Amino acid sequence: MCGIAGYVGKNKANEFLLNALKKLEYRGYDSAGMTVLNEDGSLSCVRSVGKINELEEKMKKEKEMTGFVGIAHTRWATHGCPSEKNTHPHHDCKKNIFIVHNGIIENYKSLKKSLEKSGHQMESETDTEILAHLIESHFDGNLQQAVFDCLRHVDGAYAIAVVSKSDPGKIIVAKKGSPLVIGIGDGEYFVASDASALVGYTDRVIYLDDNEMGVIEKDKYKISSTTNNNQIHKEHCKIDLDVSEIQKGGHDYFLLKEIFEGPEVVQNSIRGRIISEKGLVKLGGLEVLDQKRLRDINRIIIIACGTANYAGMIGEYMLEEYAGIPVEVEIGSEFRYRKPVIDSKTAILAISQSGETADTIASLQEAKRKGALSLGIVNTVGSTIARETEAGIYNHAGPEISVASTKALMSQIVVLALLTVYLGRTREMSMITGKRITDELKKLPKLMEQVLDTKEDIKKLAKKYSKYNNFLYLGRKYNYPVANEGALKLKEVAYKIHAEGYAGGEMKHGPIAMIDEDFPCFFIASTDSVYDKMWSNMEEVKARKGKIIAVATEGNEDIKEIADDVIYIPKTLEMLTPILTAIPLHLFAAYMGIEFGFDIDKPRNLAKSVTVE
């Protein structure tokens, strides 16, 4: 999704801006641009379609950017195709005001009409350009006032950064619905849509909240309300990001690095949260709540999108089986338009790596409005979901750079298991069961290492199966969501192949028609309560000459009779098997994408953080 960067200070703006754009690359983008207010009062704007290095090359050919104030942007097309004229920064008629924007202006069509009527001429198909012209229509030399006046007419979501030749030396920022952070340096300030862009520059930040705007100059800043212009005092926060954390750590791709980080991530997610001898779990983020309110919860609705939604489905099985709480799992984009039945004993649990997924946020807000207790499982500290929920649990998975989510899934499953014990132990769950789950959780990092050690075998499998055009992934119970996840990853990362995830029992209701010798099936067939049922499904595929790749539990030699290829995982509790079975599926997708020569960190058409509907 789009990224914003801004700089005002003692150094040349383009240096930070370029570095920041590179750090924001992981969010996914199709074009990039930068505007700098030069020392001589002129203004430079360079925009280009494609990667940041293409922008960099283009900048070398243009007049040198000498200024100390600037804004930059990576764009992921929403209104209008990826093209230079649609790339940010956008400007007004006189090329005096330049703006970068994340989000969507919902009433842009009516605004455009009235601006055109009064003589403004637009060059792009974007909603953002409208804002530049709207600011121009209110501008009389004071940029802050013009932005304030403009925003009163705007419906929708935005994070913006604006500069003007006629009111130089400052950046005006504002936020509603899309994230924006101000970094505090020494005689300089930074602006970014994501704190990871600030790594190496500062660890002190101010998170702008909705309906706030800021005027940032090299030696001061002021935050005020976009509703009444009153000044707002904001606390500084310290962010804890390490440059090495966002580099590839010896791997060719972030995706591989993140898959191999799984054991460490799980360790971090459970660290300090297990009281083994009592079979209890300690979750500081939930202790802020009145515990009676938490005990009185009689229903949980999990909302999440994509991979986080599959984690939610695994959580549903865990929470119902072990904590005895009825759970429903909803896709954010569906929930937000339903009329859900919610009361004060319902908890809404939003799961999100980025904490910025628009559909998840909207669902959360809808449930809160109806009186639900709002909880979150979020990886990104200080993100919108983290701030919008009454209480929550951080994943501690570290920054996830690859667009496809892998290590976040691992930590989401672990946190859901911790939550199951936390809630279960205040209900029917015995100390013995609590202890069994927590003891097994502690063993997971070692078991995950064992699965990761099969990487060479999985690489060979990817080569062997790269000639096929379709894949079916089948699983049951805890591994049904894993089947969905395996198929999603293959579609995302090795998009030449079409894949579907299905519940094993559903195959006979339709997909079995597709099976023949050209249609391989992945079976997640760990030795558990539904293993015999999975075996019957394998028989059905074999009878139709389908190829079978099985993920099975070590010690199961029988499976070799029916499967063409087998990947073994070690034994663990049934509820925790997804953490082990998802690993080979993630690796398979990654190696398949590499086999096709794709950039597996940034698959085409995808964005890391989906901050629009």
Ligand code: F6R
């Ligand atoms: C899949 C993937 C997406 C995300 C989804 C939700 O690999 O990355 O499906 O899981 O967009 O994102 P978050 O967790 O940030 O809300």
